[in-house]
Amino acid sequence: MSKEVGPAEVTGSPALLREINCAKVFTALRGRPPQRLTELSVRTGLSRPTVAQAVTQLVEGGWAEYADEAGTDQTAAGRSRIGRPARLVRFRGRAGYVLGIDIGPHKILAVLADLNGEVVAKRRRDDQFAGSGEEVLAAVRQTITDLLGAARVRREDVWSVAVGTPGIVDKPSGAVRMAPSLPGWHGIRLAGALGRSLRCPVHVENDVNLAVIAERWRGVAVGVHTVVFVQWGARIGAGLIIGDRLHRGSGGMAGEIGYLSVFGEPDIASDEAGLGPLERLVGAAAISSAAGSRPGRPALRADRRPEELDAEAVFAAARTGDVAAAGAVDTVAQRLARGLSALLLLLDPDMVVLGGGVSAAGEPLLDAIRTHLRPLTFTEPVLALSVLGDEATALGAVRTALSDVERRVLPHAAQLPDLP
Amino acid sequence: MSKEVGPAEVTGSPALLREINCAKVFTALRGRPPQRLTELSVRTGLSRPTVAQAVTQLVEGGWAEYADEAGTDQTAAGRSRIGRPARLVRFRGRAGYVLGIDIGPHKILAVLADLNGEVVAKRRRDDQFAGSGEEVLAAVRQTITDLLGAARVRREDVWSVAVGTPGIVDKPSGAVRMAPSLPGWHGIRLAGALGRSLRCPVHVENDVNLAVIAERWRGVAVGVHTVVFVQWGARIGAGLIIGDRLHRGSGGMAGEIGYLSVFGEPDIASDEAGLGPLERLVGAAAISSAAGSRPGRPALRADRRPEELDAEAVFAAARTGDVAAAGAVDTVAQRLARGLSALLLLLDPDMVVLGGGVSAAGEPLLDAIRTHLRPLTFTEPVLALSVLGDEATALGAVRTALSDVERRVLPHAAQLPDLP
Structure with a gap:
């Protein structure tokens, strides 16, 4: 037959x-x-x-x-x-290019890469975006123009663009919701707004989701199947890769650990700044407040929020033996451990990566968290510090744009699990 | 070319x-x-x-x-x-058969199905297994023999067997760990112990993991991509299907929500019965203790633990207008909502299915949980009651054994995502 x-x-x-x-x-x-x-x-x-x-x-x-x-x-x-x-x-790595863009409340970072994923050029703009969404969009457009000009890459040679943003990205409308750190950003349709000045598909994704993609691509979690990236700064959120795939959740809202209620606090709506219960307890602002007084704050930089600078000063003081500062670090480590224990008990991931401004406190902070986690979980979890710093989101956007190119070229093959 | x-x-x-x-x-x-x-x-x-x-x-x-x-x-x-x-x-659905077995602290349920997944026969044995692991194993072997005899199916026509057990199943050794509800069960290698009397592969899986597989196969979650099954009885645990795949976690320990610390309780090791912080607050025993006094307990049945019978009595009293009982139900609903909120914020699943003895309290309990969840999460989660009752684990075992047969017959095709 x-x-x-x-x-x-x-x-x-x-x-x-x-x-x-x-x-x-x-x-x-x-x-x-x-x-x-x-x-x-x-x-x-x-x-x-x-x-x-x-x-x-x-x-x-x-x-x-x-x-x-x-x-x-x-x-x-x-x-x-x-x-x-x-x-x-x-x-032919230079047959085309992709763009990865990170739009945050105090910076825009655009990274141009070739089809091998090699970074060709970057452009960074530090700013405090407190105005309208249009103002931010104009800055993004200008950053792209400057980057392509400096790299001498034509607009039509960019095959795919991915953009990271705070907040929830509504699929399929592409509208951004719940991004209180960027005023005027709510409801904005980024793909459409940026697509007009580009000649290729534009993908929009939550910034922390892109950060976990980057850590698994080129960071500390290469080859790890289930990894949680915890972005720890003024706010706290997590990006989840579960079984080698990004997990967004039913409404794109997975990983909202800043809103965990793990100490008997009031409900999530009660904070004026829109901070969640865990964010209020361990976010950058809580760190300096736990230290009681403010140690000398480092010189103000445009790419840092005041509360993050305060947190950095507390960590620096703890390293030099300041007892109040060391106590504050231990307090936030204990509180974060409580939040992380929920994540570990539920998901039992292969690795947790700590990123964001606060994670710059480094290994001593990690050790304190490990100590407080021990009585709360069954296993000794693998905790690691992000190695990509504040470029993680833009690099994850590059990887996402490359995946888009692959999907368009090899639509069926890309679905096969044995291919990267 | x-x-x-x-x-x-x-x-x-x-x-x-x-x-x-x-x-x-x-x-x-x-x-x-x-x-x-x-x-x-x-x-x-x-x-x-x-x-x-x-x-x-x-x-x-x-x-x-x-x-x-x-x-x-x-x-x-x-x-x-x-x-x-x-x-x-x-x-040829009757070319062969599969066996799904649920081994619990107070029952053994064995289900024989044909290759179409149609249930051919069942055998149930209600008992309190307080003795050695060997005693339980002997009871399981006898149940299988009785079932096959009654169904007139030869042992060699059973192509695959899957077994559900409390505790963590260590891969690849297959040893069961952390199953305090079955004394003498720790360290037991079920696949090996049962494989000797069978002539086909034996797969061992955590009971709640099998329950979520069953709810997605034939229960309330058919076609749902990300579903969490919460087993709520004397103990509490969750089985997770994330993006159409069972998520076991790095050490097989995902879904341990009974150990969530969401109210500022002491560490997980401090309870003599080995109950976790959330279990102590919302488990069956906590329900009757929240009610203050014990309403008339229903007649003792071998398939129920005393604390589950107490919980059932509390729910029954609440339905008939007992104020203390109604207050107790609301209290545990509030506490469980706190635990569920962690799960919802982290995973944003498409559906949460409540199963286990306590869930028999039905829609009124579900409504109370919904009310208490509202201020803790961003979305109105889909909560549903299990429709498979205490047969969920055995049915999930049947599905697992069928999957094993498929994998052996069509090893490559089974990996393709477009096939069930």
């Missing part, structure tokens, strides 16, 4: 098969120096003719190009060989 | 393709009456010849069989037609 079935009868499926093979070769080529077909065959586990077919398709699509043994051009080394030089294939 | 690639050169991949097609036809056949090839073609989106090929393979493998228009045998109706009757194919 199986002999009766010819190629014409399994329409559609061999195309999927070719796409799976293409995706494997695509993945094996990207981010690596030029390779021979034999190497690609070993790396993908595909036969050499199958690799050759996939390479042909990728070259035709503009994703890959041939090069001789020594690089792009025919060189002396190549010519001195007897016979034809071995044919090498490489990914 | 693509013409140069013959079938021999893409070794392995066409087999995958055939497997994908087989899996689609398998899924379309199972649990349905006999179908024509044309119907299967429409249902699967595959061409008729591809369907015919897949059916041939499934028939050869013993999974499907041909039948004429009216059923298995050539009948009068079939013969009266002009020409050949249309060929029908059906899934």
